[in-house]
Amino acid sequence: MKSSIKIALLSSLILFLHACEQDALVEPPEFVKQPVFMCLMTPQSNQITASAAFTKPYYGLQTEEVDYIENAVMVIKDNQSYEVDTFTYTREGEYILFPKNISLKEKNKYTLTVYMPDGKQHFAQATVPPKPDFDKLSISYLNLSSSVVDDWGYEQNPYTIELEYDAKEVDRYFVSTRFDGFVYNASGDVIETSIYFSEDVQAMNPSKASSFVSRSYFYSGFGYEGPWSLDSFSGAIYTMDKAYRDFYTSQYQDEGSPFNEPTMFKSNFSEGALGVFGCYDYRQGSITYPK
Secondary structure (H helix, E strand, C coil): CHHHHHHHHHHHHHHHHHHHCCCCCCCCCCCCCCEEEEEEECCCCCCEEEEEEECCCCCCCCCCCCCECCCCEEEEEECCCCCEEECEECCCCEEEECCCCCCCCCCCEEEEEEECCCCCEEEEEEECCCCCCHHHEEEEEEEECCCEECCCCCEEEEEEEEEEECCCCCCCEEEEEEEEEEEECCCCCEEEEEECCCCCEEECCCCCCEEEEEEEEEEEECCECCCCEEEEEEEEEEEEEHHHHHHHHHHHHCCCCCCCCCCCCCCCCCCCCEEEEEEEEEEEEEEECCC
């Protein structure tokens, strides 16, 4: 009797598992083609470049072909002076502008309007961020710890650094830093180490400085011996508006895994279109500790 019950339960389980393995036919969501525009501008360049294409379906057969938008009209307007300039189409969905009537001025707002061949219009706005200023950047904390030898015989030299950017700006602007450090010993050996901050884009704040912290280490040993000194850094300060910040941070979503969802970014174009119209500025220079 018990044997018969076990056989019956086993048969039911096999049937249940077999049923779970059946394919389900589900219709993918309807694809709606939308225009995509990209324009990232900076006062450091004498030209502004934009691109235009249509979205591709996520489901179904994927191809390398891109459906470029070749005959749109792109116009940029300075919202303060009301001056306008029109882009020139070049090739493969690329539009270029060498401004004649407008100039990218600090804290000015600009509107990019795209007139499509079918009569539809799409627009977005961007603001030129405050100019980066090395006088506002300081090293608030720096500590270089003693070397630790790893299993391979290399010396790991831990360090902690905190940079502060005291801009006293309203929080609709953002700041980022990119720096390399230069460590040296009494023999004149120099090792360059890239500084990676835990949060490399910070909102500017009118009441406190933006803080960038890095805890890392550099390798030495095998002829490059300490003690080491670390007090010189070279790199760049970037400032940006919210649209550029949102696009920049979205690039870290793609980790190279084939199972990742597509990289998502925040569009700032009007309804019916996708894309980014943003602005950034930068300055290159160096800083020492203490300043």
